[in-house]
Amino acid sequence: xxxxxxxxxxxxxxxxxxxxxxxxxxxxxxxxxxxxxxxxxxxxxxxxxxxxxxxxxxxxxxxxxxxxxxxxxxxxxxxxxxxxxxxxxxxxxxxxxxxxxxxxxxxxxxxxxxxxxxxxxxxxxxxxxxxxxxxxxxxxxxxxxxxxxxxxxxxxxxxxxxxxxxxxxxxxxxxxxxxxxxxxxxxxxxxxxxxxxxxxxxxxxxxxxxxxxxxxxxxxxxxxxxxxxxxxxxxxxxxxx
Amino acid sequence: xxxxxxxxxxxxxxxxxxxxxxxxxxxxxxxxxxxxxxxxxxxxxxxxxxxxxxxxxxxxxxxxxxxxxxxxxxxxxxxxxxxxxxxxxxxxxxxxxxxxxxxxxxxxxxxxxxxxxxxxxxxxxxxxxxxxxxxxxxxxxxxxxxxxxxxxxxxxxxxxxxxxxxxxxxxxxxxxxxxxxxxxxxxxxxxxxxxxxxxxxxxxxxxxxxxxxxxxxxxxxxxxxxxxxxxxxxxxxxxxx
Numbered sequence: 001x002x003x004x005x006x007x008x009x010x011x012x013x014x015x016x017x018x019x020x021x022x023x024x025x026x027x028x029x030x031x032x033x034x035x036x037x038x039x040x041x042x043x044x045x046x047x048x049x050x051x052x053x054x055x056x057x058x059x060x061x062x063x064x065x066x067x068x069x070x071x072x073x074x075x076x077x078x079x080x081x082x083x084x085x086x087x088x089x090x091x092x093x094x095x096x097x098x099x100x101x102x103x104x105x106x107x108x109x110x111x112x113x114x115x116x117x118x119x120x121x122x123x124x125x126x127x128x129x130x131x132x133x134x135x136x137x138x139x140x141x142x143x144x145x146x147x148x149x150x151x152x153x154x155x156x157x158x159x160x161x162x163x164x165x166x167x168x169x170x171x172x173x174x175x176x177x178x179x180x181x182x183x184x185x186x187x188x189x190x191x192x193x194x195x196x197x198x199x200x201x202x203x204x205x206x207x208x209x210x211x212x213x214x215x216x217x218x219x220x221x222x223x224x225x226x227x228x229x230x231x232x233x234x235x236x237x238x239x240x241x
Numbered sequence: 242x243x244x245x246x247x248x249x250x251x252x253x254x255x256x257x258x259x260x261x262x263x264x265x266x267x268x269x270x271x272x273x274x275x276x277x278x279x280x281x282x283x284x285x286x287x288x289x290x291x292x293x294x295x296x297x298x299x300x301x302x303x304x305x306x307x308x309x310x311x312x313x314x315x316x317x318x319x320x321x322x323x324x325x326x327x328x329x330x331x332x333x334x335x336x337x338x339x340x341x342x343x344x345x346x347x348x349x350x351x352x353x354x355x356x357x358x359x360x361x362x363x364x365x366x367x368x369x370x371x372x373x374x375x376x377x378x379x380x381x382x383x384x385x386x387x388x389x390x391x392x393x394x395x396x397x398x399x400x401x402x403x404x405x406x407x408x409x410x411x412x413x414x415x416x417x418x419x420x421x422x423x424x425x426x427x428x429x430x431x432x433x434x435x436x437x438x439x440x441x442x443x444x445x446x447x448x449x450x451x452x453x454x455x456x457x458x459x460x461x462x463x464x465x466x467x468x469x470x471x472x473x474x475x476x477x478x479x480x481x482x
Contacts, residue, residue, distance in 0.1 A: 010354075014260035017250070017356065021259065088360050090369035097373065113251075113361035115258065119329050120354035128331035132338065132387070137394050139403060140370075141378035153378050153402065160397055162380060 001075045003102045005095050007088040007114010012197035013039040015115045028078035035086025068101040075107045088116040092142055118165045121196035121225035125203040127232050134230040135163040143169035150175050158183055169226035173212050180208040189233030194224040242316045244343045246336050248329040248355010253438035254280040256356045269319035276327025309342040316348045329357040333383055359406050362437035362466035366444040368473050375471040376404040384410035391416050399424055410467035414453050421449040430474030435465040
């Protein structure tokens with residue numbers, strides 16, 4: 001009776017760790033999210049149950065409490081529950097909530113880190129989150145709060161020299177750019193990366209002044225990572241848009 | 242004639258990606274750092290050259306410029322150079338400098354992300370860098386600047402609500418705690434994780450007030466990750482000290 005929380009990485013099925021694959025091979029049940037590449041389910045034994053618990057447009061998604069309860073029930077019924085989450089389970093993944101709930105119900109837990117798109121999405125677009133002479137730090141957050149408001153920490157971050165990495169930032173790109181513009185940072189480079197690591201990866205680069213119009217053509221269906229800072233102006237950033 | 246920059250992860254040889262292993266299998270030369278687990282070199286073909294370019298105490302380490310030049314020479318002589326770096330190559334890894342230098346010399350480059358200890362070291366100690374109700378963001382930096390001074394961004398970060406993740410922070414732990422104490426944050430939780438993911442992993446937890454004395458017993462030889470913020474007070478953090 002155990003739960004293994006695994007980071008599935010940003011999307012490319014080869015960006016899972018060897019340790020993650022080994023855990024999948026001993027799964028009795030796999031619970032997976034919408035952002036997880038379903039090719040990874042092939043590593044689980046054929047008899048293992050595969051349960052989709054992610055959000056899909058137009059259909060009701062599971063509440064966190066339902067997922068927590070399901071993990072406990074399934075662990076008791078089947079044994080080894082593997083929870084596959086996109087990116088890393090502890091980066092805005094609510095992984096710790098699932099882990100704690102399982103522990104409170106006497107279930108042994110393990111965590112296997114994953115490649116977070118916070119670092120990999122910029123990297124795969126040719127943008128290092130840190131670079132000597134351009135950035136000594138990076139600050140990662142979601143663009144919105146739980147209630148859908150603009151994250152107030154963005155205004156704090158905009159006043160610093162940190163590279164800002166925003167997950168799920170595309171729908172608020174205009175408001176975010178306005179904050180930077182208000183600080184006189186109109187020429188600060190900005191990049192938006194969608195579908196990082198997948199064959200459909202797309203990158204738009206610009207600066208605070210023009211990123212909204214450049215990214216305007218995009219339909220913000222798929223999650224995107226927004227990077228703001230000198231590093232996003234790297235001449236090596238891919239220009240695939 | 243190509244260069245593949247691979248993130249080797251935090252230390253556990255199973256925390257490399259499948260993609261990283263595939264690239265290693267086609268290496269003609271592997272250049273690796275001190276923080277890379279040498280078990281990973283087994284994936285390279287037996288005939289591949291293995292070149293250690295890291296720092297070791299008591300011996301001169303290679304300058305960045307020497308490594309850059311070596312990559313170009315070896316790619317021309319042997320073909321596929323694999324550069325294995327601890328963690329992720331773009332998180333304080335100077336990976337982009339090597340990549341640019343290679344590109345400027347006509348060498349094709351690729352980047353394969355790795356598990357960064359910025360996220361995985363806290364996670365493996367039971368500390369999620371983000372947690373609903375405790376932290377909506379995390380800010381990652383090194384404790385010192387290139388010249389060995391305390392990173393001035395620490396003071397900026399201490400005034401925010403971000404989880405602060407400091408790489409190589411143990412030697413400055415007293416000065417760092419003093420900054421937080423000066424802001425009245427004496428009871429803010431702090432954790433120090435050394436040798437994350439290895440059998441020798443050690444975790445010390447405390448708060449701003451007492452972390453220096455708690456971590457004092459440690460010899461700061463191996464790199465440590467310092468986490469400061471509410472999430473470090475998680476009741477699930479391992480107490481192995």
